[in-house]
């Protein structure tokens with residue numbers, strides 16, 4: 001799977017740009033703010049119909065312009081896939097595949113397997129638990145539509161249960177049967193979600209550890225601890241035990257919607273005790289494990305976007321990552337960097353075809 005050609009019109013900082021791309025390695029180099037990340041984001045946009053960095057579509061339209069268009073010609077299993085993503089102020093965004101607009105954007109997701117590794121991934125470490133749940137859920141959902149459906153249902157039921165708790169409080173009333181209608185369904189769903197997440201992490205964590213060990217070439221011990229109210233007690237008890245508190249708070253304070261992942265380095269929180277380079281290595285290993293899952297699920301080698309990968313990592317770690325992506329199991333690569341000489345030196349060592357775009 002690779003992208004042969006990319007064109008942008010009014011996308012973020014670009015009025016108009018075209019790139020004839022290399023099948024293997026493409027580097028975008030230039031000073032801060034020249035638009036390197038914007039190019040990678042445009043490619044991300046073609047795969048996911050949204051920006052990785054700015055989810056508000058209109059804010060991706062170049063200032064003072066009315067629309068943007070991103071055009072990409074992909075080659076997937078020797079077939080051309082032409083993808084166009086466009087947005088106009090005041091209108092819905094449109095995604096076309098080979099000239100035909102999708103009715104539902106979700107139908108497009110999966111056509112272009114792609115993973116991005118970027119400094120913005122730090123959100124996974126520093127933000128709230130929902131960011132980490134979303135990451136875990138997106139990887140599980142790749143080949144488990146049933147999980148995604150159950151998750152959506154569970155979240156809707158939690159919202160309805162919260163509304164009921166608010167209603168009780170506002171009307172100084174309580175209806176045990178009314179609440180049980182929700183709890184009975186939530187217990188079944190939470191049990192399923194918890195079990196699926198446990199099973200997933202059992203296979204995901206060793207892959208993540210393998211990548212971390214390779215990048216760091218060290219004895220640093222990393223782990224992912226799955227924190228859930230359901231780890232120790234059954235879902236039924238979880239909801240029962242939390243009821244008094246839920247009534248006071250007027251929302252559901254326990255369940256799988258409160259699950260979290262603890263990222264550990266030598267037994268301590270990577271957020272508090274990891275150096276910037278260790279955090280970046282941790283995130284890179286997480287994303288490479290995601291890459292491996294997407295690859296096995298889709299049967300296609302995903303495109304890999306490495307945004308600012310050299311920042312904060314020492315030379316050894318950078319060369320470990322580059323050696324790794326040189327391996328046959330990786331496909332087309334996009335790299336952004338502020339140092340043209342450094343980039344050229346690193347990619348030359350790979351002995352693969354490459355193009356460097358100076359922005």
Ligand SMILES: Nc1ncnc2c1ncn2[C@@H]1O[C@H](COP(=O)(O)OP(=O)(O)OP(=O)(O)O)[C@@H](O)[C@H]1O
Pocket residue numbers: 011012013014030031032033034035036037038039059060061062063308336338
């Ligand atoms: N909607 C927009 N319209 C015009 N310019 C925009 C828009 N959104 C972002 N930009 C501009 O794009 C530039 C940022 O580009 P980008 O993040 O790609 O830079 P970069 O080359 O990756 O820089 P760095 O080396 O600092 O990471 C900024 O100057 C920003 O103002």
